[in-house]
Amino acid sequence: MSLIANVVVGLVGLIHVYILVLEMFLWDKPAGLRAFGQTPASAAATKVLAANQGLYNGFLAAGLFWGLWLGPEGFGVKVFFLLCVFVAGLYGAATASRKILFVQVLPATIGLVLLFLGRSMG
Template sequence: MQILTLFLVALVALEHIGIAGLEMFAKPDIQANAFDMPVNFVKTKEAQTALSNQGIYNGMLGVLILMMILFFTGSTLKTILILLMIYIIVVAVYGAVTATKKILYMQGLPALIALIFVLIFYK
């Protein structure tokens, strides 16, 4: 079950790298649809700058999670993964309140599932 747990956490990381790709490189029409924003707003220079900035954060979070899986083991890794999954859940709740409820299900739910697996199955 530990391997399944790490696989789920890695999927959360890859999701954040994928979100970074959308935020930084996708066309405005795709971004608007993905993030429930008006296309006219997403096409503005300010929105593109903000999305790119957010993309860096999401991408680096995904990379950080993957690096933690590669470089740490045991109780140290368990603690790190718990903290990172809680961080993602908190950010998803904030995003659901301030932006769109879709964030809670798309980012918060996978992190919650991964957190439960880490707590129960990772030794």
């Protein structure tokens, strides 16, 4: 179970690396415009803000990868960063797009459940 949990944690980390790339480097490019439903004008006006958001998503990814790197001792680190993703996802879903529930909240929830199941079985 812990292997599956770690795979999910790694996938959540990769999702946040992808979000970092979209927000920091592709915000005003066709892929970023499509992903976030932006017009070129709105993307140009918010590019610096998006880059800041992307950096924070990178910190979430780094924390998840750090937890994985720590092995079994990284349980608390993984839980903390998955909870950060979960809360950020809830806020984003409430303020920006409900799609965030499926992109961030659901994977973080699955990761948390699997981590705790693995811990109770091990």
